[in-house]
Amino acid sequence: MxxxxxxxxxxxxxxxxxxxxxxxxxxxxxxxxxxxxxxxxxxxxxxxxxxxxxxxxxxxxxxxxxxxxxxxxxxxxxxxxxxxxxxxxxxxxxxxxxxxxxxxDDVDERIGTVGYRLRWKQKGRAREEWYDIVVRPETTMAELDSLVCRFTTLDDLHLRMYGLKDEYIDSTLNVIPDHQFTKVRDPSYTEASEMTIADVAGRTTLWDGDRLSMVYDFGTPSHYYCIVKEVYDADEIEKLLEEREPIAATETAAIIDEKRP
Known part of the structure; x- marks a missing residue:
């Protein structure tokens, strides 16, 4: 620069x-x-x-x-x-x-082709509990959402929305789960299945140490966020998942580590 x-x-x-x-x-x-x-x-x-x-x-x-x-x-x-x-x-x-x-690091050349280890936490409880989710470039936000909700046990009574670093309710991504999108019917939102990790990375140049955010319940919000702990090339992801038994997995993503109270 x-x-x-x-x-x-x-x-x-x-x-x-x-x-x-x-x-x-x-x-x-x-x-x-x-x-x-x-x-x-x-x-x-x-x-x-x-x-x-x-x-x-x-x-x-x-x-x-x-x-x-x-x-x-x-x-x-x-x-x-x-x-x-x-x-x-x-x-x-x-x-x-x-x-x-x-x-x-030639990050611009690699964005969209790499995967990540995302350490998800709830704001205010970061030291007590976290979950590492490994995602590929093609992982959709819907798949990520399904794993996030698995450990947060969030229900669908209130909207939840994903964003970039510390955005929460001011999200510029406006990504919400598909089933909530069909109920809201607001064109300013994006269905989670229509956005991949590669899409998000292209929007924010996602790399080691960066963050994503999620807010649950717009009226009395709970804040969740993740930190990029590792960046993986495709072969590194496959090797990692061969060596580790996932705690839970989708077709392209997996929870591989956790700290629980």
Missing amino acids: TDTEITNRFVIEVSQVGTVDHIVDLEADSADRSPYAPRRDLPGEKLCDRSTRSPASEYIKLRDYADWKGFDKTAFEGDAPDEVCSYCWTEVLEEIEQVEQHER
């Missing part, structure tokens, strides 16, 4: 709210575009959840912001200046590091 690409992508959001200014990723799909969000027209996505966004905010490149505030920080490196949210700043540094790592 070049310096120009970085400064064009990450901008300072200047508003009258709070004591520091925050950073917006202009290339990210805005969570505010969700039908459940109060504002849907703000550009990009703010990199932390420690303040509200205002339609009156201005968006300034770091160099211009530094000239205005009178400090010499003209690149996203080191510690955040006092005027900028340190949480947002850290997110930028992590994103830059991840992009550089992806370039070194």
Whole structure:
């Protein structure tokens, strides 16, 4: 990622709210575009959840912001200046590091052809219980959902929906189980059987350390998420499943490990 690409992508959001200014990723799909969000027209996505966004905010490149505030920080490196949210700043540094790592590992060339070990947890109970699900590129979200529900014992009384990292109810994927899709009949949702892991990976460049999310019950939500613990080429998946006896399996995916209370 070049310096120009970085400064064009990450901008300072200047508003009258709070004591520091925050950073917006202009290339990210805005969570505010969700039908459940109060504002849907703000550009990009703010990199932390420690303040509200205002339609009156201005968006300034770091160099211009530094000239205005009178400090010499003209690149996203080191510690955040006092005027900028340190949480947002850290997110930028992590994103830059991840992009550089992806370039070194030829991730763009491999996305859509690899499988993953997804460690699923419930938010608030992550240390007590988790389940590792191995998925192939062709695994559908419907198959993944069937294994997630096997260990969470979630019923179908309320909607559940899958999304990208920490999206939950603000999901940009809007993936719901097929039988719930037929009841809702809302074209903004996607049937789980119509989206594969390869499709999801292509949307978010899914790789080691990344996350997916799931929310159950939109009224009083429970939050579940997974972390990508391993990335596997096709032959590695087959070898792994030959060596391990699955706890539960579908045609293309399997629960291979667990921690239970």
